[in-house]
Amino acid sequence: MAIFPRTRTAVPPSAVAVLPHRTAPLTARRTDVRTDVRTDVRADVRADGPTYGRPGVRRLPSLRHIGPNWYASVMGTAIVASAGVALPVDVPVLRGACTVVWALTAVLLALVLAARAGHWLHHRDQARAHLLDPAVAPFYGCLSMALLAVGGATLTVGRDVLGAEAALAADVVLFTAGTGIGLVAAVAVPYLMVVRHRPAPGTASPVWLLPLVAPMVSASQGALLVPHVAAGQGRQALLLACYAMFGLSLLATLVVLPLVFARLVHHGPLPLALTPTLFLVLGPLGQSTTAVNQLADAAPGAVAGPYASAFGAFAVLHGVPVMGFALLWLALAGAMVLKATRDGMGFAMTWWAFTFPVGTCVTGAAGLAGHTGLDALTWLAVALYVFLVAAWAVVGARTVRGVVSGALTAAPVPPAPATARTR
Numbered sequence: 001m002a003i004f005p006r007t008r009t010a011v012p013p014s015a016v017a018v019l020p021h022r023t024a025p026l027t028a029r030r031t032d033v034r035t036d037v038r039t040d041v042r043a044d045v046r047a048d049g050p051t052y053g054r055p056g057v058r059r060l061p062s063l064r065h066i067g068p069n070w071y072a073s074v075m076g077t078a079i080v081a082s083a084g085v086a087l088p089v090d091v092p093v094l095r096g097a098c099t100v101v102w103a104l105t106a107v108l109l110a111l112v113l114a115a116r117a118g119h120w121l122h123h124r125d126q127a128r129a130h131l132l133d134p135a136v137a138p139f140y141g142c143l144s145m146a147l148l149a150v151g152g153a154t155l156t157v158g159r160d161v162l163g164a165e166a167a168l169a170a171d172v173v174l175f176t177a178g179t180g181i182g183l184v185a186a187v188a189v190p191y192l193m194v195v196r197h198r199p200a201p202g203t204a205s206p207v208w209l210l211p212l213v214a215p216m217v218s219a220s221q222g223a224l225l226v227p228h229v230a231a232g233q234g235r236q237a238l239l240l241a242c243y244a245m246f247g248l249s250l251l252a253t254l255v256v257l258p259l260v261f262a263r264l265v266h267h268g269p270l271p272l273a274l275t276p277t278l279f280l281v282l283g284p285l286g287q288s289t290t291a292v293n294q295l296a297d298a299a300p301g302a303v304a305g306p307y308a309s310a311f312g313a314f315a316v317l318h319g320v321p322v323m324g325f326a327l328l329w330l331a332l333a334g335a336m337v338l339k340a341t342r343d344g345m346g347f348a349m350t351w352w353a354f355t356f357p358v359g360t361c362v363t364g365a366a367g368l369a370g371h372t373g374l375d376a377l378t379w380l381a382v383a384l385y386v387f388l389v390a391a392w393a394v395v396g397a398r399t400v401r402g403v404v405s406g407a408l409t410a411a412p413v414p415p416a417p418a419t420a421r422t423r
Contacts (some may be wrong), residue, residue: 076355078149141211144182182214216249286360293367
């Protein structure tokens with residue numbers, strides 16, 4: 001089974017040079033452009049031999065196809081802990097359960113980081129090919145968001161175990177690394193798309209949003225650190241830098257989202273296994289709502305009174321309309337997923353899209369409930385959190401089963417085409 005089903009353009013001639021000379025010949029596959037599966041040029045590298053390229057160096061077959069998309073499992077697990085403690089309701093056992101999930105997230109992050117390090121060490125050709133693949137390269141934004149999500153969960157949940165000072169120190173390290181990587185990815189991936197990937201018209205994917213939403217995650221997580229910075233220029237600079245990253249991500253999303261919807265309207269549904277990626281659109285919507293509410297909470301003491309009041313008003317003025325659109329998209333994406341399920345959609349790592357984006361809507365609704373006092377928003381946050389936990393449990397169990405069986409670490413296969421449109 002595929003780690004993430006691929007929609008690809010042809011690999012440029014310069015990219016072929018990075019592949020080792022002992023790989024099998026390249027094979028090209030074409031399918032109907034209406035399914036958004038374009039020319040698929042892939043190095044079919046066998047992983048059953050003892051050595052590759054360099055004598056005495058053994059490549060680990062189980063790591064060859066561990067792509068950057070695996071960080072989505074870390075993000076989806078971390079948001080369960082963070083969103084749980086953000087709920088504006090008092091559930092006695094919830095914080096203890098979230099602490100357990102946070103500990104699991106920390107272990108999971110270490111495992112995925114180690115697996116990705118092994119991937120780059122033993123399978124550099126495949127790692128470079130991922131960067132040249134327009135379907136995989138956007139997932140490099142997930143590394144940033146995984147670090148940020150675990151850092152935020154450490155500060156809000158892990159402090160019960162580590163202590164306030166250790167949790168703060170861990171979050172500062174993860175926030176700094178995650179923000180730096182996210183800003184680089186937000187520039188590098190679009191650059192590669194323009195100069196190397198050259199995706200065909202009408203092939204926009206929700207996956208394109210991943211490197212663009214990473215700075216938005218930094219904006220919301222940075223808000224948690226603002227009160228810990230000494231009052232004065234430093235605190236104000238961090239707050240305004242977070243607003244700048246909020247704007248960067250929001251405006252970039254407004255550029256890409258129309259392309260995604262136009263692709264759906266003019267070319268029909270996504271391939272079956274890619275259909276869950278429609279939930280990725282909820283990420284910048286819920287995360288932007290979360291960011292403006294958390295930044296509004298951090299504004300007093302960082303900026304002058306009039307600006308702090310304005311930021312508080314902006315949190316509601318931005319958050320309520322965006323949350324309305326998020327619910328509209330949730331209904332549309334849900335309907336598309338139900339259709340794909342009836343058409344035979346099976347499990348793939350794309351199912352992790354049901355977790356982190358929904359979790360951002362939980363924290364966004366919880367933030368709005370805190371600023372408005374509206375009970376309807378409180379219950380919306382609770383309902384979304386119930387969905388999040390159920391989705392995480394199902395996806396997590398299926399992922400563990402796929403890893404144990406080897407299905408998720410096997411070579412990827414092209415996604416099944418979408419059902420043809422009837423006119």
